[in-house]
Amino acid sequence: MNQLRSDPLITWEPTEIRRPTYPDVPAQIAATASEAHACLSIQAYRGAVALARAVVEATAKHHGITQGQLVTKIDRMHAEGLIREITREVAHEIRHGGNEIAHGDLADEPMPSEDAEAIVEFMDAILQEVYQGPARMRDLQRRRQERKDRNSE
Template identity: 45%
Template sequence: MREPTTNCGWCGAFAAMQSVQFATSATGKTAAVFTPGSTVPRPVPTFWRMFTCPACRAASIALVADEGEDDADPTFLQWVPRKPPVKEYPDSVPKAIAAVAGEAHSSLLVGNVQAAVLMARTTVEATAKAKGITSGNLVAKIDALYAQRLIYEHVRDAAHEVRFAGNDAAHGDLVDDPISAEEAESIIELMDMLLEGVFIAPAKTAAQAAARQTRKNAGPTASVNGTVPSSP
């Protein structure tokens, strides 16, 4: 059996998955499979088989339909896990920005550090534009976020660090000083710090204030004849 190629459900890398010897379990069921030149499917026994990813070494299992013939490749029906983990953000982060930030995390996960940093820089600029700051270069946009009291000073500095790294990646200034995986990870953390400051923390604060006001408006337990009934 040739090694199947797929995106690893753990790290996302597209790779030829390596079979684990003897890690096969029959399901006792069949799947309808079309064979070359046939217009009618026929039932083929199915098995769970284990594979490892050459990139991250994590194990995945595949549901395959296989008749056990040496000259025929099995049909791969399902992989578990199906998708690589993706960073999820709360609804307070605009969907488009969350998608780009998620790409930064996904790129970092599979070792594409330059792509990760570029997506982080894009996230910073998109964040400023989401707050109505559309004029000037990215330096001016970040400073405007701070001037409008949308971020604290340390978050402003974090955004500028993302900008510096993103500029290096965008302009190809990496020949003598390439971005390391560790540095890219730090850049992504700084990107998330900006999202937390601009979108997530304010939304949490507003939700807490609304909950407090709701309790205040509800008032104390209704009284009867001027007295508050005791709890049972």
């Protein structure tokens, strides 16, 4: 029987995998966003970008925007007031990066780490704008109302 043994020449990379949580984001979208960060941690840049694109599309679908290609869904999210103009532009950059991977248009050179990192940061900004910011604002309003109600008793 072979036993695992500790070998001082073996090292594990990465030493840490980043998997943030998104408590105010629907579970499947949050898990996919967290996985995009994990991909960055192991330098799987194409995987990170493809997952970031999936998060954008899933966000649109979660809000009932299911028709058309992602370009149309992003523009509808903006038209319906879910995202600001700058966020619409950011979402299109995520779409472009993800499309290169999803459609097999792989460049001769690997995806630069700074591009993948920026795309995942932009994905986080979208989740912040669509889910997390509004949830924190509602919590703040609820706490204020509770204080007001206690003071009026």
